[in-house]
Amino acid sequence: MTTDGHETDPGAAAQPVQGFMALPNRTEKGREAFSRCLADVVRTVGLDIAPAEGPGDRRTWEHRARVALREACRQGVSLSEESFDALVKAGIHDPDPSSNRQFVEPALNAFGRRRARTALLGYLRTGTDPERAGAARAWYWTALPLRMPLVRARNPGAGRAEPDDRSAVSAEWHEAALREFVANEHLDVRRCLIPGLPLGKSFYRQELHDLVDTATATARSHPDDYIRHRVEHQVGDTGGL
Incomplete structure (x- = not known):
């Protein structure tokens, strides 16, 4: 795979994006x-x-x-x-x-x-x-x-x-994805969640802000190259599906 399927807004015309690592293949067949x-x-x-x-x-x-x-x-x-x-x-x-x-x-x-x-x-x-x-x-x-x-x-x-x-169901998805990313150590789950997981606190209500910090710290210290690479894009993400 040469793209991770998560580089651009799917509602926009496809444009080449530089700087994103490809989403690795799943670890489970x-x-x-x-x-x-x-x-x-x-x-x-x-x-x-x-x-x-x-x-x-x-x-x-x-x-x-x-x-x-x-x-x-x-x-x-x-x-x-x-x-x-x-x-x-x-x-x-x-x-x-x-x-x-x-x-x-x-x-x-x-x-x-x-x-x-x-x-x-x-x-x-x-x-x-x-x-x-x-x-x-x-x-x-x-x-x-x-x-x-x-x-x-x-x-x-x-x-x-x-x-x-x-924007339907977006807030519910973002909260569930945030909680799952922090709680679930499964590598495929974390790899697949992080491209669509905004880590700007403005996306979440106040009581979830500590969890955003935890998710960011978890990703930055993760042994997986893809997760560590992707988190820096998500911290500055102003989009979100």
């Missing part, structure tokens, strides 16, 4: 979990993909499934409630922090920003460590503008019923 999640996407969305012929065909099958999903979103697709869950899980378990966008974006467009973010927040709070790390990587893409008008919820009542709010 989760390819089988992702394949199961992708199979659920194929089934629930109704993609016309033949099953993989065997373990050696898995990567080829995954590529075909990704292409089929991309084409379905381009042509127009109505997504069921089950599809929403499958897309979110695939976005969380996708080992590529750039490709996971193609699962997050249709869920975002069909069901709304608040619902997609609330689902990821749930995984951050109660998921396994790989799910927490994956939720942090997927969260980045929830700031995308809604640009898939042909991707809709099958049940109109489950779709985007309220005006789009790009």
Whole structure:
């Protein structure tokens, strides 16, 4: 990987950014979990993909499934409630922090920003460590503008019923991410949280300011090069998704 998936505002035109280390690969392998999640996407969305012929065909099958999903979103697709869950899980378990966008974006467009973010927040709070790390990587893409008008919820009542709010659930996410970064020593979790974790105190209510100091000190003294590198960007971050 040459990018960490977290260098720029996903709602803006892509621009090359200098000075960011690439997000390292996960320390825990989760390819089988992702394949199961992708199979659920194929089934629930109704993609016309033949099953993989065997373990050696898995990567080829995954590529075909990704292409089929991309084409379905381009042509127009109505997504069921089950599809929403499958897309979110695939976005969380996708080992590529750039490709996971193609699962997050249709869920975002069909069901709304608040619902997609609330689902990821749930995984951050109660998921396994790989799910927490994956939720942090997927969260980045929830700031995308809604640009898939042909991707809709099958049940109109489950779709985007309220005006789009790009700040929806942000405060709750930032607090949960801050607490998780301090409390959870799992390397992947900390690596995946820190690119989206603003460490300016203005983002948090007064009673969390000591925790911001703890998170900053933890990151600066961490043995991992990526975390130590990234914290200096986060301390001066004036953005936040």
